[in-house]
Amino acid sequence: MSTTEPAPAESGAAAAGTTEPAPAESAAPAASGAAAAGEKKLRPGRTNATKQRLFEASMELIGERGAAGVTVDEIAAAAGVSKGTVYYNFGSKSDLIAQLLRHGVDIMLVRLQDVRGKANDPLESMNNMVGQAMEFMDDYPSFARLWVSEIWRTPGEWSAVFAELRAELLAVIGSAVESVASGYKVNESIARGSLEAAIFGAIFVVGLDRQTYNPERTREQSVAAVMTIMHGYVIK
Amino acid sequence: MSTTEPAPAESGAAAAGTTEPAPAESAAPAASGAAAAGEKKLRPGRTNATKQRLFEASMELIGERGAAGVTVDEIAAAAGVSKGTVYYNFGSKSDLIAQLLRHGVDIMLVRLQDVRGKANDPLESMNNMVGQAMEFMDDYPSFARLWVSEIWRTPGEWSAVFAELRAELLAVIGSAVESVASGYKVNESIARGSLEAAIFGAIFVVGLDRQTYNPERTREQSVAAVMTIMHGYVIK
DNA sequence: CTAACTAAACTGACCAGTCAGTTCAAATAG
DNA sequence: CTATTTGAACTGACTGGTCAGTTTAGTTAG
Structure with a gap:
């Protein structure tokens, strides 16, 4: 057989994450602490480590110079x-980039899930979530850059991937907004979808803006600015 | 020196806009209606028309596929x-791209200036401004895409240009926020800068998001979602 | 008359993707 | 316990093509 037919990976980014049934942990360098436990008995050995390094390297470079601006x-x-x-x-x-996007979103989702239900008050919960998202921006600034620079390209190479990932993230935000809406009197004339988009967008933009143009601003300030949206949503 | 030294343009994007002291009109294909009247007596003749067409073509192509993805x-x-x-x-x-950025911002600034002081109530004025910005997003979606996909590239090719243009736009938003702050009791614990960034970012993101993923949503909904920020800023 | 523009050929660098060959850890055989 | 085999993982030179920018001789239009 001449053709080596190598490709053992070919995951495709469909439903679950990696080959193993343990989707979490994969790449959080400084995760909260409650991550998985066993990692020595990974049979495929090198591959995962290699992919990991490729993800990290790509994230950095692509975030800085754009997907098209970086060579393989x-x-x-x-x-x-x-x-x-x-x-x-x-x-x-x-x-590689499609899988990188999913990889980054998986990390972010795990983090957001981590703060769910840690607070009793829905608004405080929301505040924690935004804080967590902002922390993610700090930890993976390049991912955020990659995200905003590609997600709105009309029929781009990763339209389908983005549509799915965007929906997953908006669902998390949506459920947090939902909690607020059931715990408080809110302005029903605001379309839920637009509101979620505004929150999501504000997180990314405020986070990136701080990093790029105003590094002296604190994360708390950024969180507060984003939370202003929620404070305008609830009726006092 | 063998180099032909052709460049008659070389504007440099410094203070004022184009060569002529009439900075407005330049490129709005379907402006509100009160646009300029005479266009036959352009002295530099063809050049302006040619630049105009190059701006339009670049805006479209670059917005769709990114600066690096389009060839000259x-x-x-x-x-x-x-x-x-x-x-x-x-x-x-x-x-070309640097000048394109300035060109787009000039159009946007003119439009924002147009609604300044058209309303007595600062919040209503702010609402008009956001609406105008959202209309700009609709008219020049490609410019918005170009903007968000390049502005946060750390030391990118156009860092200096972006820093200047960003400041000009933020100044306009800032003065509108200032008016609100003097007409209403506002939450002083919110950092003004972060707030402006959140508003600015939300406008772009909500606008792009609607065009790309939710074209059925109305512009009013988007404006309302962004204005939620301001409603959270004032103390009722 | 000349600034603005055309058309086409050219250069030199750069780059995505390929493929024949190498390495090495684990499985199997002796 | 050592020798051999296997194949997944990895290597890096190479290919075919693309693209920014240049140059030149000629054309158009104000």
Whole structure:
């Protein structure tokens, strides 16, 4: 058989995450603490570690210079592997980025889930969630940049991926807003969907803006600015 | 020196807009109605018209596929001019984009200035401004995409341009917020800068989000969602 | 008359994707 | 316990193509 037929990965980013039934933990370098426990008995050994390094390297480079502005050679070099390895683990540059997007969203979702129900008051819960999201922005600024620079490209290469990931994230925000709406009297004339989009967008933009143009501002200030939306939503 | 030194343009994007002391009108294809009247007596003749078409073509293409994803040949073809003309009018692709950014911001600033003081109530004035901005998003969706996809690239090619343009836009929003703050009792614990960033960001994100994922939502809904920020800022 | 523009060819760099070959850890055989 | 085999993981030179920017000789229009 001449063709080596290598591709053992080919995950496709469909429903669940990685091959293993343990979708979480994968890549949070400084997760909260309650992550998984066993990680030594990973049979496939190298591959996961390699993918991990490729994710980290890509996240950094692509966040800085954009998906189209980074070459596969650069990513490979930054990850300390050869170009071939990138194509062994991912079918194409485009596929690498698609999986990178899912990877980042998975991390963010885990974090947001972590603060759910930690507070009794829905508004306080919302505040914690925004804080957590803002922290994520600080930890993965490059992911945020990649996100905002590609998500609105009309029929872009990753439209389908973005549509799905966006829906997953908005669902989390939506349920938090829902809690507020059932615990407080709110302005019903505001369309729920637009409100969620505004919150979500404000988180990203305020976070990026602070990092890029006003690093002296505190995370609390940013959270407060975003939470202003919620305070305008509830009727006092 | 062998270099032909063609560049008659080379505006540089400093203080005022175009060469002529009439900064307005330049490019609104379907402005409100009170636009300029005479356009035949343009002294520099063709150049302005050509630049105009290049701006329009670039805005469209770059908004769709990103600055790095569009070739100069494509832009020239879309504008109906030759590639040489692009380099005659602009020194480089990068310069074209820098001037394109200023051009777009100039249009937006003119529109925002148009609604200033049209209302007596600061909050209503703010509402009009957000509505105007949202209309701009509808008219120039590609500009908005270009903006969000490039403005947060750390030391990117147009960092300096963005810093200046961002400041100009934020100043307009800031003065509107200022009016609200002097006409109403507001929550002083919210940092003004973060608030402005949140408003500005929400406008872009809500606008783009509606166009891309929820075209059925009305502009009024989007405006209302953004204005929720202001309603949370004032103390009732 | 000349600034603005055209058309087409050219250059030099850069880059996504390929593929024949190498490494090495674990499985199997002796 | 050592020798051999297997194949997943990885390597890096190479290919075919693309693209920003240049140049030149000629055309158009104010």
